[in-house]
Amino acid sequence: MTGEELSAELTKQIQADTLTLPANALKSAALEELIDTFLTGSLTVDGAELQVHGNTVSITGTLPLLSTNWQVSGSFVAGSSSLSFTMTASPPSQTTIDLTQVLDQYLPSAKGLPLPSLTVGELTLKAGPDKSAAFTADLAGQWEIPVGVAKLDISTPNLVLSKGDSGVTGTIGGTMTVAGVSLDASWELPKDFELSAGPLDIDFTKLLSDLAGAILPLPSGFPTLALTDAQVDISEADGDYTFDLQGQAGSYGNLDVEVLSGPKAAVAFALPAGWSLSNLNGLSAFSTLDFNRAGLVLASFTDDDFTFPETGIADNLEGIEEGAEFFASITLSGGALGVVGKIFQADTAYVRGVIATDPSKTELTASESGDLEIVPGVALSDVSLILKAAEPPSVTLQASSVITIQGDALTFSEDTTISPDDVSIALALGSPWRNPFGIGGLTIETVILSIEVEPAFAVGIYGDIDFGKGVEVKVGAQFVDGETPDFLEAELDGTVTLTDVIETFTSIKPPSALSSVSISNFKIYVVANPLGVTIGTLTFPPGFSFHGTIDFFGFTVTASVDVSETRLSASGTMSKLDLGGIFVLSDASGAHGPDFSIDTSPEAGAPVLAISAKAVFMGLSESVSGEVTDDGFFFELKESLHAALSSTNSVTASYQLGATFAQGTHLTASGSVRFKLHVDIESIELPGTSISLGTVHLHTTFKGDVSVDLKANRFRLKVTAELTWGSDTLTMPTLNIHVSFSSLDQLPGKIWQHIESEAWQIFGSILDDADKMLEQAGQELITLGDDLGQAFKDFYQKSDQEAAQLLHDVSWAADQVTPVLVNGWKLTSQQAAVVLKGADYTADQVADALTSTYNLSATAVAEALKGAEYTADQVSEGLQSAFTTIGSTTADALAGVESGVNTVVNTTGRVVKDTGNAITHTTKTIGHALGSIFG
Helix, strand or coil, X not given: CCHHHHHHHHHHCEECCEXXXXXXXXXXXXXXXXXXXXXXXXXXXXXXXXXXXCCEEEEEEEEEECCEEEEEEEEXXXXXXXXXXXXXXXXXXXXXXXXXXXXXXXXXXXXXXXXXXXXXXXXXXXXXXXCCEEEEEEEECCXXXXXXXXXXXXXXXXXXXXXXXXXXXXXXXXXXXXXXXXXXXXXXXXXXXXXXXXXXXXXXXXXXXXXXXXXXXXXXXXXXXXXXXXXXXXXXXXXXXXXXXXXXXXXXCEEEXXXXXXXXXXXXXXXXXXXXXXXXXXXXXXXXXXXXXXXEEEECCCECCXXXXXXXCCCCCCCECCEEEEEEEEECCCHXXXXXXXXXXXXXXXXXXXXXXXXXXXXXXXXXXXXXXXXXXXXXXXXXXXXXXXXXXXXXXXXXXXXXECCEEEEEEEEEEECCCCCEEEEEECCCEECXXXXXXCEEEEEEEEEECCCCCEEEEEEEEEEECCEEEEEEEXXXXXXXXXXXXXXXXXXXXXXXXXXXXXXCCCCHHHHHCXXXXXXXXXXXXXXXXXXXXXXXXXXXXXXXXXXXXXXXXXXXXXXXXXXXXXXXXXXXXXXXXXXXXXXXXXXXXXXXXXXXXXXXXCCCEEEEEEEEECCEEEEEEEEEECCEEXXXXXXXXXXXXXXXXXXXXXXXXXXXXXXXXXXXXXXXXXXEEEEEECCCECCCCCCECXXXXXXXXXXXXXXXXXXXXXXXXXXXXXXXXXXXXXXXXXXXXXXXXXXXXXXXXXXXXXXXXXHHHXXXXXXXXXXXXXXXXXCCCEEECCCHHHHHHHHCCCCHHHHHHHHHHCCCCHHHHHHHHHHHHCCCHHHHHHHHHHCCCCHHHHHHHHHHHHCCCHHHHHHHHHHCCCCHHHHHHHHHHHCCCCHHHHHHHHHHHCCECCCEECCCCCEEECCCCCECCCHHHHHHHHHHXXX
């Protein structure tokens, strides 16, 4: 068809300047569809004017459309086999056509969609040679979409409607500017609102800043990212708009940005293989872990129901937390993660966690929603893996388990930190297990469920039976072949008293004597099986059984203890006790320990705790037996011991002691001792001087009290006594010995040494008085020494005359006194003669003393006697006593001391020669003296 032919055909349809063209008038399917869809069955143009230009026929006029008349201009283009049509229409001035009017007319299914408030400007109708028909319109007005903290402006909006197999569809689009980048965006109608644009390249930092602003600041040190091949989709729900951008983020892999009304924002990165958490500051601790399919989410909000679109970036992420959150699949192998893998029964786990403000406090968590069966009857629930950013990373397993044992439902839970060397985990029971296996009165504290994973799963429980006072017994059981335990074995961690055992497990009121009995290596067997349990060669009946090492007073014995609700009994042979040889308790042979028995039964009639033994204490030996009371084990010892201290000194001691062996290997003994002494205490030194008074002779029998206090690291022995010395009773200072010795036959020697060292304190009350001292010497209780003169002078404060008189009064001879005077006062012979005469010694006694002490000649003696004012008769008598010489010797002596003597005496006593010397004594006097001496 040519233009002329087309013009002629159109002219036929014009009547009264109005073109009325039916839809099928020109045999064009596209034009027919256009007219049927948008022009209500015919193309009507008022005032139509046609012009032909070759194959094109132009038309102008007025088109009634959307209840108003539009000024139109268009053209028909004829072709050999097809026809195309284009018409542009403008609304009359001062007339507003809303977008909703157009869509209500042509696309009513768009009703209710969040259409922008736009008006229609110029529109175009097209029918193409390709059999397509379209209605397009330019839209006017402000189209803003609120996203995050921003409003996105869509400029140059437009509408396109077309008819397809499914009916009329449309597109609203325009130019949208995001982060400084302009891009075409469009919304397909009548679909739900979704404005799409892309691909584009864009600055991620600016994008986030423009849309999210301060609500989603990037972590410190986060790199600047340039996004490529990004695709934008904006959707709407209930008036809220969501901005979604997906693209490539360089080394941070694929990215998905979600900005929501609120404002809220979230960004998800699908991190590439090989990306490490150490790329972020402070998270180098996680660099050793093997992560796969890792991702990173930055979010300004927390929403447990939020999900990213399923784009392969964060498809597995359910819920979102404010901050920077890492998620990944982690390999569960090696070390602590290998243990977790065994528990999870998986090779990998999905972990996620918010990166903390302090990165070193970051935790990654993986949770298992279902139950994990470990062994039949034991399953873990609420299982979580927690990784902490330590060096190396800390691995914690959080889990709980409910296990029913003999009717008791026990709930275990714990956060267990697993070290690289661990092969097990432990869960704790939240409260004590009371009356386990239905056994009343028994409580197990701190009950733990232990799960071993290597080499295979093994499950057990253990806990503590608390006896108080910090003493606990460990109790445990295993799950065997999927069966819950019917048997618990407890082992003591420490020592417990038998009283504690009785109070914990029975209704018996413990006898006080048993408070000193302890048990170590203590095992308790709690049996629920009514048939009992056999372990090796031992069979344990239902209920309780005990086994352990009983210890009291230093004895030990391994024994089984029979326990019922009302009775406890045990017997056996104890260990031999030897406290350094000082105290030994054994059997009669001395080779083994003593026998013991325990029986709390009232009808037994025997002591609750009894011992039969041989006791040897410091050389004293006795066979003993009896009851152990609150104070301990009491026994008596009697024996006499003799000690030869030297060739002249000896002591016999007879002991009668009562001894008590008490808790803690503590022995106390006390009683009487009778000493028979035959000893000499030599060189008693006077206090304040270096003078030795002499030797005390102690030959007496006396009684004392002795006590011994013996522990493993302590020895104390005390002796008190009173001595009889002559007629006096003296107190011996208490003897305290802290250095141990093995036999009491050594005690007499120590008593002797003690008396020697304390001699003055014992004898001083007598010896500090000169009269009493001389009285004891007279009874031969003390032998005075050579320094008696110094003692009189320096200690007793006596003069030479007083000393001589004291000695004279106790019948000391002059020749005994004279050395004392020389020792004390260094007297000459003349001085000594005077002192001796003053003490009532006769001339002959003095003459003898002077001769023996000073070794004087007769003349010197005569002179000394004369100086002491002895008479001539006394002198002559003294000389006669001191010298066994002839009378001439006496005469010569007299002549030598008497001036004027002129006669001497011959051996017959007669005067044989007159010396012619003048003498003071008359011849008659001398002669009389000599006559009286010689007869």
